[in-house]
Amino acid sequence: MAGRKLALKTIDWVAFGEIIPKNQKAIANALKSQNEFLTTRLAALSEKPQVINWAFYKQNVAKPGLVEDFEKKFNDLKIPIPEDKFTSLVDAEEKEDVKIGAEFVKASNARIVELQKELEKIRNIIPFEQMTIEDLNEAFPQTKLDKKNYPYWPHQPIENL
């Protein structure tokens, strides 16, 4: 009845807390408390059970052969390790998640490139002293006055003045 080495990954609980979105905090907390409960239980149970003192029983039990029989059967008994049906599910989910993550990172990088371009554009505008209004409108499109919707001065809703 040899014990197996339990292969547990160390978990960074801070990072775990960071990645959970706000509406799933309850589930995450449940996961965490389950984890703690399991660790304490596991620590309480020893890995190997106590050894039975066969010699003592051999001396004292009158019925012949009973103790030997028990001992033989006890040593031959292999307790089956419970079947693990769930790790594969978790792995499948993680694969999906990795895919989604990779896509997100790709899109994110594309966005970063766009943003960098814009940043450079803004950095390289001509100094304001040399700008005309048209130049300003090019550099900062939000300054362009809407002459279509507001054909009369001030070309913007009065409240914005």
Place this chain on the structure above:
Amino acid sequence: MLSRLALHAAGALAPALKNAAPLAPGVLQTTRIFHTASPRLAPLPPLPEHGGKVRHGLIPEEFFEFMYPKTGVTGPYVLGTVITADTFAAMSTLGLFVYIVKKYGASVAAFADKLREDQLAEAEGLKQTSMKNIQDAIDLEKQQQDLVGKRHYLFDVQRNNIAMTIELFYRERLHKVYTEVKNRLDYHIAKQNMMRRKEQEHMITWVENHVVKSISAQQEKETIAKCIAEDVFSVTLNKNIPLKKKKKKKKTVSNTIKRLSATPQIHTTCHWFTKIC
């Protein structure tokens, strides 16, 4: 000519025109092209620090330069000596004009400058906020990419939980087997002990009952009579027969019978009698 003068003076005054400049004499700017057939420079070159040089506060220097090749230095002044009916009106208007400009020019220029400064500052602020926003967006993207790298912890926790529950079950099973086997062995031993004890007790009671029964009523009367007749309580024989003290004899049937049948001594009879009473 006068219109040109007016234009230039107005240009020197009006702040809204792009080419506004403070009213101060300075070096003649040859880089600035005023109102000629305009090649548009894009972006516009920077505004000159000082406006075009003027002589006597009114007349641009270009006028004198223009006339210099034909008339020399005194040419424009000769033009000035021409007097007509409206010269006086012109002179008084001009004088008034000069007076006003001299008095209020600086403050108006400062006001104009301040307006311009404000516009520039606003535009600068616009630029800075834009840059900051873009930078924040970039940082956010980078942060989110970091988080994506940490998502595996969720699955790690789940896998750990599963592994731990399985291990727990396994260990519980081990312990259970141990306790069950131990229980059965202990049961056998306890049963044996109990049986032995019961047997002993049963045997003892059986032997005692048997012996007591074997003392028939007859024998009992004889014994009592003998005791009274012999009058044991007064005189004791010399022989001090010691009582048979406990020799660790096992409580078996044969021993009991032996003990009880070794009676006929008078002493021991009565002692024996009291013993069994």
